[in-house]
Amino acid sequence: MASLLQQLKKRRLALGLKQSDMMLRAGMSRQQYQRLESKGNPRLNTLELLAAGLSSELMLIPRDKLPAVIAALEGDAPGKLPDDSAREGGSKQLSDDPWEGLLGDD
Numbered sequence: 001m002a003s004l005l006q007q008l009k010k011r012r013l014a015l016g017l018k019q020s021d022m023m024l025r026a027g028m029s030r031q032q033y034q035r036l037e038s039k040g041n042p043r044l045n046t047l048e049l050l051a052a053g054l055s056s057e058l059m060l061i062p063r064d065k066l067p068a069v070i071a072a073l074e075g076d077a078p079g080k081l082p083d084d085s086a087r088e089g090g091s092k093q094l095s096d097d098p099w100e101g102l103l104g105d106d
Contacts (some may be wrong), residue, residue, distance in 0.1 A: 004047075011054045011099050026053030042052050056099070 012022070019037065020030040026049045028036075036042050042050070051058045061069050 005037055005040060007099075008050060008054065011056060012037075014099055015054065017054075022050075022053055026050050 012019070017025070017032075019033050023029055023034040026033070028046075028049070036046070047058055051061075
């Protein structure tokens with residue numbers, strides 16, 4: 001899986017946002033966000049602000065539950081996400097875009 005910072009960048013890009021957009025969405029300057037995205041070691045409250053700015057949630061998933069969460073996100077388990085049927089033949093995997101369809105903003 002991609003690092004948390006890589007996931008933040010991927011999510012920002014998926015939403016069509018520039019680094020400078022994070023000032024309004026997460027309350028930090030472009031320079032602060034750029035530094036964090038490239039090599040940061042953010043504090044928990046900073047991650048919470050970023051998650052809110054990216055219309056996302058932070059979670060701790062127990063390792064023994066991770067396969068079930070991944071399967072649910074990929075649509076291989078009961079409780080599929082509502083937009084699973086809209087995916088192209090189900091060919092995409094969680095590793096392709098872990099955020100796809102998660103919040104219904106595709």
